[in-house]
Each structure stands twice: as structure tokens, then as C-alpha cells.
Amino acid sequence: MDASxxxxxxxxxxxxxxxxxxxxxxxxxEELLRLLGSSLNLRNAAIEAAAEATATMPIARxxxxxxxxxxxxxxxxxxxxxxxxxxxxxxxxxxxxxVFVHRMAALSAAAAVAVLAIxxxxxxxxxxxGVDSAAALVLSENDYVQIEGVIxxxxxGRLTLASEFAGQVTVDLGDTTSVIDGAxxxxxxxxxxxxxxxxxxxxxxxxxxQANTVALGARxxxxxxxxxxxxxxxxxxDLGGTIASMSLSADGSRARVLIETPAGEHLLVSxxxxxxxxxxxxxxxxxxxxxxxxxxxxxxxxxVGGTTSPARPGLVCPESVPATPSANRPRLTxxxxxxxxxxxxxxxxxxRDGAVREVLVGANTRIVFGxxxxxxxxxxxxKAAVGHTAAVTGQRERDTARIIANVLVxxxxxxxx
Amino acid sequence: MRxxxxxxxxxxxxxxxxxxxxxxxxxxRDPEAWQAIFEAHYRSVFTFVRFRLGHTEEAEDIASQVFxxxxxxxxxxxxxxxxxxxxxxxxxxxLVRDTVKKRVRRGPEEELxxxxxxxxxxxxxxxxxxxxxxxxxxxxxxxxxxVLSLRxxxxxxxxxxxxxxxxxxxxxxxxxxxxxxxMQRAMAGSVYATERW
Numbered sequence: 001m002d003a004s005x006x007x008x009x010x011x012x013x014x015x016x017x018x019x020x021x022x023x024x025x026x027x028x029x030e031e032l033l034r035l036l037g038s039s040l041n042l043r044n045a046a047i048e049a050a051a052e053a054t055a056t057m058p059i060a061r062x063x064x065x066x067x068x069x070x071x072x073x074x075x076x077x078x079x080x081x082x083x084x085x086x087x088x089x090x091x092x093x094x095x096x097x098x099v100f101v102h103r104m105a106a107l108s109a110a111a112a113v114a115v116l117a118i119x120x121x122x123x124x125x126x127x128x129x130g131v132d133s134a135a136a137l138v139l140s141e142n143d144y145v146q147i148e149g150v151i152x153x154x155x156x157g158r159l160t161l162a163s164e165f166a167g168q169v170t171v172d173l174g175d176t177t178s179v180i181d182g183a184x185x186x187x188x189x190x191x192x193x194x195x196x197x198x199x200x201x202x203x204x205x206x207x208x209x210q211a212n213t214v215a216l217g218a219r220x221x222x223x224x225x226x227x228x229x230x231x232x233x234x235x236x237x238d239l240g241g242t243i244a245s246m247s248l249s250a251d252g253s254r255a256r257v258l259i260e261t262p263a264g265e266h267l268l269v270s271x272x273x274x275x276x277x278x279x280x281x282x283x284x285x286x287x288x289x290x291x292x293x294x295x296x297x298x299x300x301x302x303x304v305g306g307t308t309s310p311a312r313p314g315l316v317c318p319e320s321v322p323a324t325p326s327a328n329r330p331r332l333t334x335x336x337x338x339x340x341x342x343x344x345x346x347x348x349x350x351x352r353d354g355a356v357r358e359v360l361v362g363a364n365t366r367i368v369f370g371x372x373x374x375x376x377x378x379x380x381x382x383k384a385a386v387g388h389t390a391a392v393t394g395q396r397e398r399d400t401a402r403i404i405a406n407v408l409v410x411x412x413x414x415x416x417x
Numbered sequence: 418m419r420x421x422x423x424x425x426x427x428x429x430x431x432x433x434x435x436x437x438x439x440x441x442x443x444x445x446r447d448p449e450a451w452q453a454i455f456e457a458h459y460r461s462v463f464t465f466v467r468f469r470l471g472h473t474e475e476a477e478d479i480a481s482q483v484f485x486x487x488x489x490x491x492x493x494x495x496x497x498x499x500x501x502x503x504x505x506x507x508x509x510x511x512l513v514r515d516t517v518k519k520r521v522r523r524g525p526e527e528e529l530x531x532x533x534x535x536x537x538x539x540x541x542x543x544x545x546x547x548x549x550x551x552x553x554x555x556x557x558x559x560x561x562x563x564v565l566s567l568r569x570x571x572x573x574x575x576x577x578x579x580x581x582x583x584x585x586x587x588x589x590x591x592x593x594x595x596x597x598x599x600m601q602r603a604m605a606g607s608v609y610a611t612e613r614w
Contacts (some may be wrong), residue, residue, distance in 0.1 A: 008590040035597040042569035053460040054478040
């Protein structure tokens with residue numbers, strides 16, 4: 001062993017033990033002490049770097065989960081693919097959120113074939129599926145839903161709701177649930193039996209809905225009769241009605257509306273992603289009159305009644321809030337307009353009527369990027385979405401005019417007018 | 418002297434059996450396998466990158482890219498005996514190198530001067546945890562920074578470092594001595610740390 005190798009061995013032993021080996025000569029000892037000092041500085045730096053690694057891991061993990069979700073091959077008709085995870089710290093402050101990415105631009109030939117296959121398969125069948133299966137689809141676990149009904153019981157933290165479409169539904173009220181009467185926040189004691197309400201929230205196990213918002217409607221309402229629901233399988237002429245329920249799946253792969261036709265039918269209609277975006281742009285889809293104008297199987301085109309065909313796919317804010325059949329019908333809080341600024345997790349959205357609202361993107365916000373052309377990563381990192389259309393359904397932040405977004409649809413930049 | 422090379426794709430040492438099993442699942446792009454890989458290696462990859470770049474967010478971004486690139490290129494990864502960690506570090510090293518090059522290209526004038534004079538320290542390729550340490554690290558070669566990163570920031574053994582750098586253990590011991598000596602020289606005048614010993 002030469003001198004260099006011998007010293008290397010001494011150094012290795014010193015680094016291992018944290019002290020200079022006894023067999024080191026005085027000269028070696030002096031040099032080893034210097035080198036050990038350098039190694040200590042590095043180990044101190046390692047402690048700091050490890051702390052940073054731990055701190056950044058949740059964000060990076062969410063990004064990677066989002067990446068993995070994005071690698072899934074499309075398996076069905078064109079619809080959103082899901083990206084879940086944490087935003088970049090600079091934009092969303094580490095809040096956890098769900099990110100839905102619509103990729104209508106990726107309408108592939110395979111998707112078209114899938115649609116044709118569905119149509120072909122259904123060709124020998126009736127227009128609709130069976131009654132029971134359709135009713136079960138109204139409240140699918142993990143769906144975001146907007147549903148109406150009449151309260152039959154309020155035991156404080158939980159409502160029992162009678163829905164003409166879904167039967168008896170349990171609605172859980174959490175700490176973050178907002179109860180509104182018109183534009184005013186009210187106490188949950190206002191949720192008395194016999195009150196008609198509109199609930200938006202997420203469906204849990206056992207058809208329970210964790211409410212984001214409960215919007216009060218008319219009081220002293222009779223319990224609605226249970227109606228028969230059929231799932232629309234094939235387009236037919238002049239089909240339209242009023243939306244009575246809407247849902248968006250947790251993985252963003254489908255959206256459904258329940259429409260009540262003038263003839264009294266109740267049809268569950270799977271809508272294509274572009275239509276879903278437009279309906280979400282209404283803030284409160286329930287009560288909107290719509291026409292089913294195209295599509296088949298699980299991708300029907302649903303257009304808000306009285307509107308013209310869109311010049312391009314994607315979110316377009318309505319000129320005004322569509323009239324609902326009943327003035328007493330409750331509405332959710334929301335805004336549709338153009339994102340004019342992004343500051344942390346707060347968006348500033350300017351509506352067409354000149355109103356400017358601040359929107360908080362929170363832990364449970366579901367973001368639909370749709371036809372925006374905005375990459376989720378860019379959106380989350382900074383100001384890529386400034387100038388784009390956005391529709392928000394949410395709840396009023398207590399004591400402020402800000403909206404806490406439950407669903408945020410990011411659309412393309414508005415066309416020049 | 419040969420520049421340090423963290424083995425990019427074909428490390429010579431034998432990977433652990435659980436690594437091989439994970440690699441097989443990763444090759445099939447099993448999301449759970451990739452999540453496991455992320456959980457097992459993110460901290461190390463981040464620390465490795467952080468040691469070479471000055472900003473936490475940039476390090477986080479690069480570390481995230483490492484896993485995304487690994488997933489994308491998994492078809493090119495030879496699992497037989499190749500530790501996943503070595504592969505990831507290889508990707509990380511290449512990304513850091515590219516990042517530093519880009520930064521120098523678009524950076525201020527002094528960085529351009531450094532780019533023109535490659536023998537000068539690369540000030541951008543160091544950690545910013547402590548100013549004095551930053552200066553000292555800038556005085557090291559790529560080779561030396563790599564061995565110090567693996568040995569002292571990631572707490573890899575000599576054996577592991579040798580495997581990751583595709584070097585012999587003796588070469589690693591020699592390299593770490595020279596690297597520590599270079600750092601000590603660069604930090605001459607600093608009084609802390611040595612008192613402990």
C-alpha cells in the first residue's frame with residue numbers, strides 16, 4: 001500500500017468513525033482534521049437540503065401523480081382526463097386540488113370509432129336503458145353533483161333530502177358548507193323540513209352528498225313524487241328540456257345531466273366535454289333549458305336553449321343568466337368572465353356585466369382546463385391563464401365578497417367582439 | 418483526469434432483488450411501481466440536484482423532471498443489474514448539466530465569461546445553503562462535486578458511490594480526498610467546524 005492509499009484508508013476510517021484513527025501520524029492527523037472539517041460543513045448542508053426535500057415532496061408528488069394520470073391512454077370517447085395534485089407553491093400555496101384536463105383537441109379517430117361502435121351496438125336496442133340503472137347513475141360515488149330536493153329532516157349536521165330523481169338522499173353539512181338564501185349567507189337552522197333546496201357537493205359512499213353549498217328555495221313544499229328516469233342512448237329529433245340535475249365524474253371522464261322534457265319524461269343524458277363546459281359556465285346548470293342537438297351513446301351535444309351554435313368549442317360565458325322556469329328556484333354562487341389577474345391562489349374575474357369578483361382556488365377545487373389551451377403546469381405556475389375565460393361555481397367566503405371555487409372551468413380567450 | 422460520470426443507463430453493479438422487481442413493474446408502466454420509485458428516490462434526487470443548483474424551486478422542478486423523463490424513457494432502461502437510483506441520478510446529472518448550460522447562455526455577463534473560460538469555477542452549479550460553502554464548491558471540478566454530493570449530501574457509502582459513479586472504490590476514496598482537500602483550501606480562513614475535531 002503506497003502513501004496515498006494509506007492516507008485514503010485513514011480518511012475513510014476517520015469519516016466512518018467521526019474521529020481521527022489512533023494509528024495516524026501527527027502529520028496525517030493534522031491533514032485529517034482539516035478534511036473532516038470540510039466534510040462536516042457538507043453534512044450540515046445536507047441537513048438543510050434534506051429539510052427542503054421533505055418540504056417540496058408533496059408538491060413534486062402531486063406533479064408526478066398528475067404526470068402519471070396524463071400518461072393513461074384514452075379508452076373511450078373524447079372526454080377529460082384527470083390530473084390530480086398539488087399546484088406549484090408560487091401559485092396555489094400548496095393547496096391540494098383536483099385538476100381536470102379536457103382534451104377535446106385530441107379527438108382521435110379511435111374515439112370516433114368508439115362512438116360509432118357504441119351507436120352500432122345500441123342500434124338494435126331501444127332509445128333508453130332500463131329505469132333502475134339510470135336512476136342509480138344520478139348519484140355516482142365521487143361525482144360532483146348539483147341536485148335539488150325537499151328537506152325532510154335536519155339533525156344539525158345532516159339533512160335528509162327527498163329527491164324526485166334520486167329518492168331519499170343524505171346530505172352532510174361540513175364546516176366549510178355554505179348555506180345561502182339568495183345572495184345572503186344564512187345559518188343552517190334555516191334548513192327546515194319542507195324547504196326546497198339546491199345542493200352542490202361530492203357524492204360519497206351510500207349516496208351521501210358532502211355539501212359545498214346549500215341554496216334555499218321555496219318553503220313549505222310538498223314532498224316530490226318519485227319519477228321514472230331513463231338514460232338516453234340515441235338521439236331523436238327535437239329533444240330538449242330543463243336540467244334537473246347535473247354531475248361530473250371524479251376522474252373527469254364523463255358528465256351527465258338529467259333533463260325534464262315538456263312531455264314529462266326524465267332523461268339522463270351523458271354530455272360531451274364541450275357541452276359540459278358550457279353548462280358549468282352557467283354556474284347553476286339546474287333550471288336551464290337545453291336542447292340535445294347531436295351525438296350518441298355517451299357523448300351527446302347539449303346546447304343551452306335559445307343560444308346559437310358556438311363559433312368554436314369550449315367555454316363561452318352566457319350573455320346573461322338564463323331564465324329559470326321558476327323565480328323561486330335557488331341558484332348557486334358563481335361568476336363567469338375573463339381572468340384579469342392571478343395573485344397566489346386568488347383569481348380576479350371580470351364578468352361581462354362589469355362585475356369583478358375575486359375567486360379563491362381552494363383545497364377541493366376541481367379545475368377543468370377544457371378547450372383553454374392552457375397547460376395545467378403553466379396555469380399552476382403563474383399567469384398563463386390571464387386573459388382566458390373562466391367560469392366558477394362556488395360559495396361565498398364568510399364575511400367577504402370572494403368566491404371559494406368548487407368548480408373552475410378555464411376556457412379559451414374570448415373572441416374579439 | 419476523467420470527468421465524473423454518474424452511470425447513466427448501464428451501471429455495472431448488481432441491483433437489489435426488490436429493485437429488479439420494481440424495475441419490471443416500472444417497465445410495464447405500473448403507476449403504483451412508479452409511485453414507489455418516486456417515494457424511494459425523490460429526496461435523494463432532489464438533494465443531489467439542489468446541491469448543484471442554487472434555487473429550491475428550480476431543484477424541485479428538475480427533480481420532478483427526472484421522474485417524468487425516467488417514465489418516458491423506461492423502454493431504454495436496462496434493468497439487469499442496474500439500480501434504479503443510478504439511472505435516476507444519471508438523468509438528474511444530465512438535466513443539471515443542461516440547466517447550467519442554459520443558464521450560462523442566457524445569464525449575466527460574468528456567467529458568459531465563465532462559459533468562455535471553462536477552467537474557471539462554475540458558480541451557478543453550486544448549492545446556496547451557505548455562502549461560504551457555495552464559494553468553496555465553485556472551486557471544485559464536476560468530478561469532485563459529484564463525489565461530495567453522493568458521499569456527504571446523500572450519505573452514500575464508498576461502495577454505493579463507486580457503483581453510482583461507475584468507478585472503483587479506491588478511485589472514489591482517492592477522489593473524495595482530493596475533493597475535500599480542494600474544498601478545505603477554498604474555505605481557508607473559515608474557522609468553524611474544524612474545532613470539533
